[in-house]
Amino acid sequence: MTVAEMTIAATELTPLIGSRVDADIDTLLSGRHSQEIRALLSERGVLVFPGIAMTDEQQLAFTGTLGTIADENNGTIGPDGKPQSIYKVDAAQDDQHAIRRLRNNFLWHLDGSMHEVPILASILSAKRVAPVGGETEWANCCAAFAALPETEQQELEKLRVVHANWALAGRQNPEPSYAEFQQSRRGPSKSQPLVWKHASGRKSLVVGSTAAYVEGMDPLESQDLLVRLRDWATQSQFVYRHEWKVGDMVMWDNTATLHRALPYELNCGRLMHRTMLKGEESIA
Numbered sequence: 001m002t003v004a005e006m007t008i009a010a011t012e013l014t015p016l017i018g019s020r021v022d023a024d025i026d027t028l029l030s031g032r033h034s035q036e037i038r039a040l041l042s043e044r045g046v047l048v049f050p051g052i053a054m055t056d057e058q059q060l061a062f063t064g065t066l067g068t069i070a071d072e073n074n075g076t077i078g079p080d081g082k083p084q085s086i087y088k089v090d091a092a093q094d095d096q097h098a099i100r101r102l103r104n105n106f107l108w109h110l111d112g113s114m115h116e117v118p119i120l121a122s123i124l125s126a127k128r129v130a131p132v133g134g135e136t137e138w139a140n141c142c143a144a145f146a147a148l149p150e151t152e153q154q155e156l157e158k159l160r161v162v163h164a165n166w167a168l169a170g171r172q173n174p175e176p177s178y179a180e181f182q183q184s185r186r187g188p189s190k191s192q193p194l195v196w197k198h199a200s201g202r203k204s205l206v207v208g209s210t211a212a213y214v215e216g217m218d219p220l221e222s223q224d225l226l227v228r229l230r231d232w233a234t235q236s237q238f239v240y241r242h243e244w245k246v247g248d249m250v251m252w253d254n255t256a257t258l259h260r261a262l263p264y265e266l267n268c269g270r271l272m273h274r275t276m277l278k279g280e281e282s283i284a
């Protein structure tokens with residue numbers, strides 16, 4: 001293949017979120033289109049590479065063409081300090097912690113909402129799919145914010161939300177023992193603006209399963225607002241749902257979307273290989 005033949009083609013999957021990208025692996029690994037792919041990711045939130053079936057090495061290399069592989073990638077780190085293997089998202093482990101993490105994926109969230117700098121993007125490759133359920137959904141939080149009345153946007157921009165491990169834990173275990181609650185309290189917690197004003201000029205809502213309360217607001221009003229905004233942002237016109245086939249690879253802009261997996265039997269063998277791109281800006 002000549003360099004001139006290395007092209008990518010993008011097709012919108014819904015009006016407000018998601019594009020399908022048709023390109024072959026050599027073209028993607030060449031890095032010739034990294035800037036184009038980054039721009040498309042930012043514009044469309046989710047990029048689907050149907051049936052591309054990259055190996056782990058190819059997925060790591062492709063991720064590396066787009067930015068820095070995140071420390072949160074959690075794969076094995078090699079002697080050169082670079083990730084050697086991919087993080088495996090599955091339930092083939094008799095590990096309560098891993099199972100709880102998988103259940104957390106069933107709730108709308110943004111990865112790293114309690115970090116100073118959340119990851120920029122995640123890339124998932126489907127190795128085995130669930131026989132029933134297990135689709136992934138993404139919601140475009142920029143489009144959701146832009147669709148709010150301007151006066152409300154201005155009010156929301158003044159607010160801060162505490163994101164906390166105890167709030168997330170409470171959704172899985174609503175009646176914890178005191179010892180369990182104490183343990184969840186010791187987990188991370190961070191105050192973040194409700195509206196992320198990105199360096200690019202875009203603005204997005206930061207809500208989801210880790211959002212505990214709006215600072216300085218009456219508890220009932222705070223809960224009312226957080227539920228209303230999460231419900232608003234995840235309306236069908238802002239959402240793309242992917243029904244996985246083995247070999248599909250999907251990449252998403254973690255800074256401007258929420259995502260969740262639809263429920264599936266955790267021991268069904270569903271297996272995703274994940275890489276992540278290091279974040280480049282704090283929520284501000």
Ligand SMILES: [Fe+2]
Pocket residue numbers: 105109110111259
């Ligand atoms: Fe996630």
